[in-house]
Amino acid sequence: MSTWRRLHVKVQTTRGLLTSRPVTQRHTWLKGHVLLCQSLSTCTPLRNDFFKDLEAQLAAMRKKAVDALPGSSWSALEINPNLPPERADIVIVGGGVVGWSIAYWLKQKERVRGEVKVVVVEKDMTYSQASTVLSAGGIRQQFSLPENIHLSMASADFMRNINEHLSVLHEDPVDLQFNQSGYLFLASEDVAHIMETNYSTQRDAGAKVALLSPTQLKEKFPWINTNGVALASYGLENEGWFDPWTLLNAFRRKAISMGVIQCCGEVTDFKHTTNMVMTADGEHLGLRRIHSVKVQMSNSLEYQPVECAIVVNAAGAFSGKLAEMLGIGLGPKDTIAGIPVPVEPRKRYIYVFHCPDGPGLDTPFLIDYSGVYFRREGLGGNYIAGTSPEEAEEPDTSNLEVDHQFFEDKIWPYLANRVPAFEKLKVTSAWAGFYDYNTFDQNGIIGIHPMVNNMYFATGFSGHGLQQSPAVGRAVAELILDGGFKTLDLNGLSFRRIMAEEPMLERNIV
């Protein structure tokens, strides 16, 4: 019986050696002795057993032979798989919420699948300095410019139906954690008339806003100290705050599922040709056309020049620096070439504090006429506050360090004045982020630059880029694919106003 078994197993194992059986089956045989598939050793073998490893070695040799023969995907040259493609139709510089919104809308509006090849280049995948994720995340319709109101309303409509737009098959639905608490603007005597004109503009544009007198304000929010408040403007609908990281990831996930290529790298140079023309005023103007974008990989000397037809500058706080690479603003003064893109980073602080007796679930996003704002964060009595510093005292933008003294000097007194419960509070944390501040008139710039005829700008929103991002993405996609604005007329936000030096000032900047 045992000899038959031994013979059977021997035949078995020789047959097994000739076929390609998985190596995990261990069968050893020594001359005249059978060990049936059980490892009886308790430690690693001291010498390499030739026969034991023979199976594994033959399998490895077979694999190497298959790889070396033509038809396999092995190659001696190692190509970095993270490089962007060599050619693309549209390169979007900047992977923040505006950049990904533009990428999503470009793919949404294309008529044939694969019509436009879109690449989004973002230099920092941790988003440590990106304005999107460091923002307070509020959305409001209480602006004084009709374009801004329409942009915010369209964005709120988008966010209401966000799952209709951005849901991906078999993935979780998008939950923005939108708090429908509204914005509350307080005005003193001297600016009350501005608030009234803004109110009529907002009502005409369709925003749901209500004006409150000090008594009504006190009745609605008993924790407010109404000293000095002449008028308050309160958003009833479509206003509040949400999670910017969720919105960014929703856009990114949907855009990637539709075929947008994401690249982690920094744009360091453009290859462009210049066509010198004479303008009507007799000045020489160099019209540039970008041919390729040089994308540098992070922490490496590798770069890839991406040939493209259109470049979109959605780089946020760093858009001005990007435009300088093309020579915009480096010409002689008082010429078109001498006007730079007026976007620069401005550092803003946000402080998180805890107050045990503070206002409850109905706290709106309150903005005082002194410029100080705060809103509720979560359900545990935490709040977020900040303010815009004076022009002369702008903090240094080389880093994102927080100045804690700023809270004690410039924010706390006004907070405690407005909400007496905030006299007792404790700052638990703080962070700083950049505004992509438009030094010209603090409103977004959307459109082609007159000097570079294939670079589109969507930047300079000065603190309200996040709330307008879905509508801005749609507008830029319409500009690129349809040649003009179709749903919202944003010609007022183009470069024309900067070249003609006619600022469209917003009278409600926070």
Add this chain to the structure above:
Amino acid sequence: MSAPFMSLRRCCQRSALLIVTRRPRSSSSVSPPPPPPPLHTRLLLSLTQRFYDVEMLLSWRSQWRRKGIRKKNAYYGYTQRFYGSDLAAAYYVLSMKGAFRFVGQTEWYCPDKRGKFNWDFLNHRDTQLEEVNMNYTLINYTGLVNLEEQRSLRTLSVRGCSEVDDWFLARLHVLQDSLEELDISHCPHITTGGLAALRNLKGLRRLDVSSLPGISSPGLVIILLEEMLPQCQITATGYDLSLR
């Protein structure tokens, strides 16, 4: 004693393996080729090769469903023009399979199981609705436009409506003066952010927020709601408020 048993078992396993491994090697197979899989299996296998088509079909299905809901909640402009906004609101409520009661009357108008309703309500022109019951219907944010003119609406019940979400609650501000009783229990898409929007309803006296699966810490949220609406009586059952 178990050793021969184990070796016998292993022997059987190996012989089974022998039979199994023989087939791919030998060209002259003794056993007949396996039968082709049945039609539905073949169909499913071919669908696995076509991901984008299947994705498109599934997205059409959800778009179709959403289109149905949108159509149901459309603005009843034609009815408003010819019959007035109150009758249009009444007709909207009945078409959505809800029920309502006019101001000053005790009779409820509601459709039966099959959706058919009595057209007697047309006799009462320009009478506002006082109580509306839209439990387990498909009312959503856009559908509320049909109820905006109802300035005497005292009770609104949208229990178990799957399309009622935070934006719907925010839009309820149009009824802020008159609404006294609101029932939003069992709505799956309501979260804490939407409950914050109820601060506008200053006339609210009774609120039912039972069994809302969307709110994360119900005990705390109910306390905050009670602080936010001091004159309102809040019913919140169906939560497990035990300390874990």
